[in-house]
Amino acid sequence: MTDVILDQVEKRFGSFTAVHCLDLHIKSGEFVALLGPSGCGKTTTLRMLAGLEFPTSGDIRIGERTVNDVPPGKRDIAMVFQSYALYPHMTVEQNIAYPLKKRGVPLAERGAMVSKVAELLQLDELKDRKPKQLSGGQQQRVALGRALVRDPKVFLLDEPLSNLDAKLRAYMRAELIELHARLGRTMVYVTHDQLEAMTMADRIAIMNEGRLQQLGTPDEVYNCPANRFVAGFIGQPSMNIADGTLDETARFRAGSFEIGLDPERFDTRPGPVALGLRPEAISIGAGPIAARVRVVEPTGHENIIILETDGLGALTARTAVQVRPTVGETVQCGIDADALHLFDGADGRRRNRDDSMVTQTPVGERAKVKESQ
Amino acid sequence: MKMSRRILFNVIAWGLVLAVAFPLFWMIVTSLKPGFELFRRPPTMLPETVTFEHYWRLLSETPFLLYFRNSVILASATTVVVVGIGTLGAYSLVRFRYRGRESLAFLVLFTYLLPSVVLIIPLYLFMVKLGLSNTITSLVIAYTTFALPYALWLLRSFMAGIPEDLESAALVDGASRLGAFRDVILPQLLPGIISTALFTFILAWNEYLYALVLVNSDGARPLTTGVMTMLISAFNIEWSLLMAASVMMSVPLIIVFAFLQSYLTRGFGAGAVKG
Amino acid sequence: MATADLSPLERKYARLGIVLIGPTVLVFCAVIVYPLISAIYLSLFSIYTPTLEGEWVGLSNYAELLAKGEFWSSLWTNIIWTVGTLTLQILFGVGMALILHQNMIFRSLARSLILFPYFVSTVVAVLVWRWLFNDLYGILNHFVMWTGASDMPVDWLGSMPNALLSVILVGAWKYFPFVVIATLARLQTIPDSLYEAAKIDGAGPIARFFDVTLPQLRDVLVVIIMLRAIWDFKEFDLIYLLTGGGPVTSTQTIPLLVYKEAFALNQMGMASAYAVVMMALMLVFMILYIRRTQENEL
CATH class of the missing domain: 3.40.50.300 (P-loop containing nucleotide triphosphate hydrolases)
Incomplete structure (x- = not known):
């Protein structure tokens, strides 16, 4: 040994x-x-x-x-x-x-x-x-x-x-x-x-x-990144992380953006927090968030799209090749509520409760799964 | 236009180089001229008759060969002692951590700049007390005062240029510190050692002040003071003979220049200026 | 670093390091530190050289030397010599480096020829120059009279101010190659792209020299000047052999004064006092230089 x-x-x-x-x-x-x-x-x-x-x-x-x-x-x-x-x-x-x-x-x-x-x-x-x-x-x-x-x-x-x-x-x-x-x-x-x-x-x-x-x-x-640093360091392009606050009703707010979080899945004590979203958890086409398209980077097998939103600031999305908005256009986008990461505003620790829920998809498959959604 | 400017530049540049080198050219020419031609007016630029009589007289009638032998022993001994001690010291200064290392490096640099005249009186008394005055040994000891800081300083920067990973790799591969030094560092340091040895040799070969003060007998006198005694003791100054002595004295230098010049420039780059 | 923090292996390494530096420390103590301290100690005595007997005189050597005109005139000569020869070395050295940096035929031969004066023994250099300066048969005087600059042979070494000028000139000839090599090494590391960028920005050759070359050379020049100033200040061989300090004492610098006091006037204590004062004067430059090198290393 x-x-x-x-x-x-x-x-x-x-x-x-x-x-x-x-x-x-x-x-x-x-x-x-x-x-x-x-x-x-x-x-x-x-x-x-x-x-x-x-x-x-x-x-x-x-x-x-x-x-x-x-x-x-x-x-x-x-x-x-x-x-x-x-x-x-x-x-x-x-x-x-x-x-x-x-x-x-x-x-x-x-x-x-x-x-x-x-x-x-x-x-x-x-x-x-x-x-x-x-x-x-x-x-x-x-x-x-x-x-x-x-x-x-x-x-x-x-x-x-x-x-x-x-x-x-x-x-x-x-x-x-x-x-x-x-x-x-x-x-x-x-x-x-x-x-x-x-x-x-x-x-x-x-x-x-x-x-x-x-x-x-x-x-x-x-x-399941253990903290904000790991979340930001692992993943290419890196995770979108937006600072905001949680109120008593477990709603996350950042500017005009807000979303309710399930207290079963997150530690929803009120206070400053950060919400993390992988680029593949953002879908373009339909959804509640209005975003302006700033940059489109086609890589051949997928597109990386940088969006500007009101509440969440700049967001990077990863989409299928077919999804190709024009720069300057305003699009609607949705987020996958199952794929949210919550980090503590003070020490950056992960505040998701039940990590076993996260699907254990092989690394290479991950993007494809999200695209098909 | 461009061509003529290039030619003009070359002419001026070489004119300056030759002007700088002229004294050395004149030294050789003078040493080859027969006595009567020396005092010709106007002087002849190239000897009309080339003679080696001065060299012959230098070797047969003066103690030149004795001085030469002394200088060879003196410079070689100084080089061996200084490079030996300096190599170990530089290795220690660069690759080991212990208390006082920084202040030691400071001391080395300080002594590198120290004027000889400050040390010469105590050293003279020291040699007299030890009964070493008028020996080559006393000069070797005195020469370490300037040669050791110099060699240490050079070797230190050569040593710093060897990647630390090499030594680490040797340690991981199973060598002890000294084993790594012998197997890996020493072979890498070799060009630096050669260049330091050359500089040290030249430094010792050319030294004058200590030799003047510490040695007062032909048996131990090196070339520098020896040749000057020939100048002073002669009834009338024989310039051709002195120029022949100067040429002979520069022979080791000429050899170094001809064959080992890359080591000289390397040494210059390592220690002299980066400092 | 406190030794208490070290692990046994680290301590073993440290011990090996000390063993390796041991011979150096030993030699340093014996031939440098001990003589240095005794030089200071000796300067408090009055010692007669042949008998080496002395008596304690305290600081009176220092008081005497500071009151003596010879010390101040030697110091003044020393400063003129240092500034004069250093200026020539720098001007001529940098100029020659710029020339040798260009494309010229047989460049490496030219470099060797330029380098030679620096490596040749001072004794050789002095002998050659004394022959060149020879009043009757020296080629310099022949040249001077041939050009008609003077109809009398010039007394290069025996009268003032010629003697000091000659010494300064020979010093410059002997030591400027150091400046050439150091500058040349630095010149070769200036990236061509800097010159290309300057050319694109419309800089002519003169502007390129002042805006690109000179700023790049500044650091190395500062180091060269400090180093050469220290070395020139303590020069003994060249001046002693050329003029012996003469005529009378007009080219006598402090190192020569020390030698004269100790071995001609047989006053070792006084000579030590001169040496100590000289070292104190140099200390300023030495510390400046050491500071700078250590900064560069960190």
């Missing part, structure tokens, strides 16, 4: 706190993505797992062991760096063999192990090249090979795909998913790209300003 556990881990650099009291339990064999904007503490967290930074307080456990004082090389982890960090003066083969050499694997065995990995990653032809003579994608594969070669318990990946072009990135995503399935090792993957996190990870840990915002499956973080 190689669970990875962060127990009340905190990291301060002088007076700056990079990571606040982080509790995170990553199960053995799980693929967890640490997701967040830059400076959110995700890379610091990963580097603490690797032993390259040290927690100011709290414990880090890998498997059964508390590793706070175990140097990186003895933690049985491998890491892939954003910059790949290939040793420039060594050939591909020497790069991949380096972790074996440092672990005292006899020379004879090294060759075979390196060959196996090189074959797996289609690097056989390149074994005698220096990193400088490789393309970005090839360098990336060498970095991966160096991590794979000694079969560690835990893989740590720090934005490994961010320096690749879009096409290669999509390809490598699939490769990594496959690799994870085959190896069954625990993987911790740092990224700022929600698409990577959503498509690859079993669970996503979303961080902001050094704090864990939510830990959940891609579906959970999409459908």
Whole structure:
């Protein structure tokens, strides 16, 4: 069992706190993505797992062991760096063999192990090249090979795909998913790209300003965002969030817009709140809200439409290709009352009551379902 | 029009470059002229007869070779000591965190700018007390006062240019700190070390003041003070001989310039100006 | 950073760091810190060099030197030398850098030739220049008389103000390559797009120099000026070897004065006092420079 556990881990650099009291339990064999904007503490967290930074307080456990004082090389982890960090003066083969050499694997065995990995990653032809003579994608594969070669318990990946072009990135995503399935090792993957996190990870840990915002499956973080930050961060285009107030009769008001909320489903204590609506929860054509069309962005398989409304301000809607209003036109639109998210006005916490009601639709299907409504 | 302006520019530019280089050209020309031609008026721009007699006399009749040997030992020893200590020190200053590191970096920069004349009197007394005066060792010790801060400063910026991820990767791959230093950092630092060594060597090779004060016997005297003694002690100044000595003294420099110039420019970029 | 916060591994690393810096610290203490402190200490004594015997005189060395005309005249010479040679170095250095930045034939050879004076030993530079300055057979005097600027050979080093001007000139020749290389390195990093944008906006070559090149060079020039000012101020070899401070004391700067007091007049305590005062004067520039570098690093 190689669970990875962060127990009340905190990291301060002088007076700056990079990571606040982080509790995170990553199960053995799980693929967890640490997701967040830059400076959110995700890379610091990963580097603490690797032993390259040290927690100011709290414990880090890998498997059964508390590793706070175990140097990186003895933690049985491998890491892939954003910059790949290939040793420039060594050939591909020497790069991949380096972790074996440092672990005292006899020379004879090294060759075979390196060959196996090189074959797996289609690097056989390149074994005698220096990193400088490789393309970005090839360098990336060498970095991966160096991590794979000694079969560690835990893989740590720090934005490994961010320096690749879009096409290669999509390809490598699939490769990594496959690799994870085959190896069954625990993987911790740092990224700022929600698409990577959503498509690859079993669970996503979303961080902001050094704090864990939510830990959940891609579906959970999409459908039941724990707070306003997660709601706004996950989803492309992002969720429409309108500030307003709830009165004693559980009616939400924002300017001229108002809607009654079901106290069964929401915590409807009166006060300032924010109402969240995914773009796919807005339908154009019929409905109570009058909106002026500001921008129409056709993407080929759907249209993204930015609307201007009185009460809710600017709204982004996602519609089927057929729905294509002209810019400047005033349209009527409706909202899907089942898909409302309510957040506390003060601390941003989610105030939906019954989250099990949210349909657990696979990520890719979501848009289609809404379109057909 | 455009062509003629280009030609004019080239003529002016090269005219200036040659004017700057003229003293060095004149040094070589003078060293090759026979004695009688030296005092010709007007002077001949190129020697009518080329002679190497001055070089021959320099090597056979003067202690030049002894001075040269001293300078080689002195500059090499200084370079080895300073680059050795400096490499470890720079690694520590850039890649480790401990109390007092910042103030140490400050001290390095401060001493880098410190005038030699402030240190020279105490150092002189120090060497006398240790019985080291008139030895090459005393000069090596004295030269570290300016060469070590200089080398540290250069190496520090070379070291800072090596991506930290490389060392991190080596640590994750199972190396100890010192193992990572040997396997990954040192090979990456090598060009920086070479360039620092060259600068240090040149600095030590050219130093004059300490040599003047601390050494007063031919056995330990380096070229700088040695050649000046030849000037002072001569009954009448033999310019050709002195110019031959100057040329010979610049030979290591010329070698560096011819083969290792890229390291010189690299060093300039790293420490001298970015500072 | 308080040591109490560190984990054992972190503390182990810190210890290794201290071990690695150890030799440096040791050498620094032995050859720099200790002599520096003893220089200040010595300046409170009156010491006769040959016997090295001394007696405590307190601050009277300082009182004496501040009252002495020689100190003030040396300081004045020192300032003229520094300002004069630095100005020439900057003007000529920046100009030459601009030229070498253009497309000229055999550019790399030209660069090597320009760089050479900086790397050549001061002893060599001085010998060559003394030969050039030679009153009877020096080529400079031949040139002066050939052009008819003067019908008498010029006494370049033996009379004033020629001696000071000559020293300043040779100093500029020896050290301007530093300015060239530093400026050139900066010039090469100015993006072409800036010049293209200026061209599109209708700037001619002169306007482009003042509006694009110069502002981009400003930072590096400030650093160069500070660094060279410090180095020029403490220059000993070049002046000592060219004129020895003469004629009489008219090219004598403070470093030369220190040397003379200590090893010609055999007054080590007094010499130390001069050195300490000189360092105090330089401290202002040094701190300015160090401040600036540290700012840039953060």
